[in-house]
Amino acid sequence: MCLAVPVKIINKIDDQNVRVESRGVRFEASTMLIKDVNIGEYVLVHAGFIIQKISKKDAEELIELTK
Amino acid sequence: MSIARSGIRSMLSKNVNIISGPGCPVCVTPSSDINSVLELVKRHDVIIATFGDMVRVPSGGDSLQNYKNVKIVYNPLESLTLAKSNRDKEIVFIGVGFETTTPLIASVIKKAKADGIKNFSVLCMHKTVPAAIKAILDDKTSKIDGLILPGHVSAVTGSKYFDFIKSYKVTAAITGFEAKEILGSISIMVDNIEAEKHSVINNYRSVVTENGNTVAMKTMYDIFKDTDSDWRGIGNIKLSGLRIRREYEEFDSLKRFNIKQKNIKEAKGCLCGNILMGKNDPVDCGHYGKTCTPSNPIGPCMVSSEGTCAAFYKYMRR
Numbered sequence: 001m002c003l004a005v006p007v008k009i010i011n012k013i014d015d016q017n018v019r020v021e022s023r024g025v026r027f028e029a030s031t032m033l034i035k036d037v038n039i040g041e042y043v044l045v046h047a048g049f050i051i052q053k054i055s056k057k058d059a060e061e062l063i064e065l066t067k
Numbered sequence: 068m069s070i071a072r073s074g075i076r077s078m079l080s081k082n083v084n085i086i087s088g089p090g091c092p093v094c095v096t097p098s099s100d101i102n103s104v105l106e107l108v109k110r111h112d113v114i115i116a117t118f119g120d121m122v123r124v125p126s127g128g129d130s131l132q133n134y135k136n137v138k139i140v141y142n143p144l145e146s147l148t149l150a151k152s153n154r155d156k157e158i159v160f161i162g163v164g165f166e167t168t169t170p171l172i173a174s175v176i177k178k179a180k181a182d183g184i185k186n187f188s189v190l191c192m193h194k195t196v197p198a199a200i201k202a203i204l205d206d207k208t209s210k211i212d213g214l215i216l217p218g219h220v221s222a223v224t225g226s227k228y229f230d231f232i233k234s235y236k237v238t239a240a241i242t243g244f245e246a247k248e249i250l251g252s253i254s255i256m257v258d259n260i261e262a263e264k265h266s267v268i269n270n271y272r273s274v275v276t277e278n279g280n281t282v283a284m285k286t287m288y289d290i291f292k293d294t295d296s297d298w299r300g301i302g303n304i305k306l307s308g309l310r311i312r313r314e315y316e317e318f319d320s321l322k323r324f325n326i327k328q329k330n331i332k333e334a335k336g337c338l339c340g341n342i343l344m345g346k347n348d349p350v351d352c353g354h355y356g357k358t359c360t361p362s363n364p365i366g367p368c369m370v371s372s373e374g375t376c377a378a379f380y381k382y383m384r385r
Contacts (some may be wrong), residue, residue: 003069003219003244004167004219004222004274005248009072017249020197026119030142030144030174031178032174032178032281032286033174033282033283033286034280034282035170035282036284042276044219044222046167046169046171047118047141047142047143047168047170048141048142048143048144049142049170049171049174051170051219051222051223051280051283052222052223052274052276052279052280054273055273058274059273061273062243062273062274065243065245065247065248
């Protein structure tokens with residue numbers, strides 16, 4: 001229920017949504033809870049909402065741990 | 068679930084005992100609340116939108132899976148899409164989850180108000196973690212020396228949210244979800260316990276900062292306020308739940324449908340409550356593995372993907 005996944009921001013859809021990618025899968029995520037995100041940044045997504053930012057290094061380590 | 072899947076218990080010294088606590092929000096939702104959901108789904112003018120875990124949680128031999136007007140959503144915003152395309156129906160979102168999830172539901176309610184949506188409400192059964200931790204630590208029968216604290220709850224709340232634990236004679240570690248991270252936290256906590264060091268460690272610094280996501284926490288408290296709440300296996304804990312504020316009561320399913328909670332007893336012989344408090348293991352329950360299995364669950368600990376019984380059944384059955 002409270003699991004979130006590290007993803008990379010691919011492009012902006014509109015003021016409240018971005019397209020993100022995780023392991024080749026692309027989906028939409030809401031920026032309502034973290035607005036200042038940029039293309040290429042890594043974030044944590046839970047149930048379709050970005051809840052926290054993470055560094056590229058930490059995101060890659062987290063993704064590696066979950067393989 | 069991670070601990071069971073990775074077999075961590077089998078790697079530890081016999082002196083280190085890991086017990087599961089009330090960390091699964093579906094599992095701690097009492098039968099009386101599930102019954103309120105079932106009362107709503109029986110109405111012909113209602114569509115229930117819910118996260119998947121809630122669909123098979125039983126109450127009185129019934130569950131949402133027996134009804135056609137139930138939509139599983141990944142993103143709670145989908146319930147607003149449902150509301151817009153089903154104007155003749157009332158869309159009710161089942162709000163279950165801790166601080167990781169509740170800000171999302173708060174955002175959905177804010178958007179519903181901004182968009183002028185009139186046929187949407189939330190059945191709020193959200194809870195918050197600190198009061199439950201205090202209830203466990205204040206229990207004189209508890210012999211807990213350490214706490215593994217929830218990683219993604221902490222990503223939202225910040226690590227300072229758990230500083231109150233420092234006043235208790237325990238050590239605690241905010242932890243991620245993978246075996247390596249959990250083992251790391253256990254190792255740090257064992258060292259601290261041996262040194263009689265009572266501290267709250269952030270062992271998930273990749274996503275958890277001191278202050279967390281302040282926008283998310285503000286959003287949550289813009290819509291919700293603290294209230295007393297019933298937890299399966301523990302009972303009523305003061306200020307451990309959330310209710311929708313009066314300014315947003317048009318989105319409160321309890322008010323909208325005048326729901327009267329009934330006192331529903333848990334299934335006879337079901338030990339979910341004790342298991343949630345770490346007082347019993349799943350194997351102590353007479354139903355476990357016999358009358359209660361993942362395909363035919365009796366209690367929420369077997370239904371939820373994060374439930375202790377589900378984890379034991381999947382990874383630790385002999």
